[in-house]
Amino acid sequence: MDDFDEQLLERLKRGDSEAMGALYRRYADRAFGFACRFLHSHEDAEEITGEAFLKVFRFARDFRGEGAFSSWLFRIVRNLCLDRLRQPRLIVLPLEEADASASFTEEVERRERNRTVADALDSLPEEYRSLLILRDIEGLSNREVSEIIGRSEPATKSLHHRARKALRDRLLELWGEPS
């Protein structure tokens, strides 16, 4: 585990609220980003992130430190996202933000392209989606992701490559090219 995280966690186990605040500030953005990209909803991501932090802080004393604190947190975020996706919900459109510097045509094309990529990503098995979001978008290491998804490092690496190929193939299908 990251030395600094370990020190903070030890202090948190003794009830130190500053240590809790420091851990929170270190990971709040990334945990939120992961949930947001998984669920395509800021509101759901806020709720899930709050729930995940409450769980890790509440049970910090039971954490045995066999893996990274971040992996533990992201594993909880991922499980909560999966639970959320199993619940009946309204159709949520992917998040979009306008690019002020683009022309109207460029903006329409960009949105269309992003929508296709989001559709392709959503059509993949959940494990592939988690891998692509955590590794390629959030930039977590292979080791961290292997702890989150509960697989060995070599298996994670191989799955990650398959996930990228699956995304590529799905995009080629959606754009009408033979894979």
Add this chain to the structure above:
Amino acid sequence: MNCEDVRLLLPNLLDSELSEEMEDRLRKHLLGCPDCDRERSTLAEALRLLKASAPSAEPRDLWKSALLERLEKTGLEEGWLAPAPEPVSPRQLVLASLIVEMKEQPLKERNP
């Protein structure tokens, strides 16, 4: 190096994990093999699109500070956070400094 070897190493090439020498060998193969090069370029493009399409997912500052406050409150209520120590009064500070001073000063000097 045959096509099978190259395709096994493509993920490492995309992640810049290869030695310079191995990367050169791979690139030489790709220059002469359109199939492998298409495999590389389509994977690289899919990856580029994935990164470019990721929406900004910055949490709101207000929400972040509100959540931290809520976590602190819950922690205190449930007992997994200890209450912050009471602020030290000026009188306590003076007393503490006197104690430290007495401890540091040898007994002889105080009672010659």
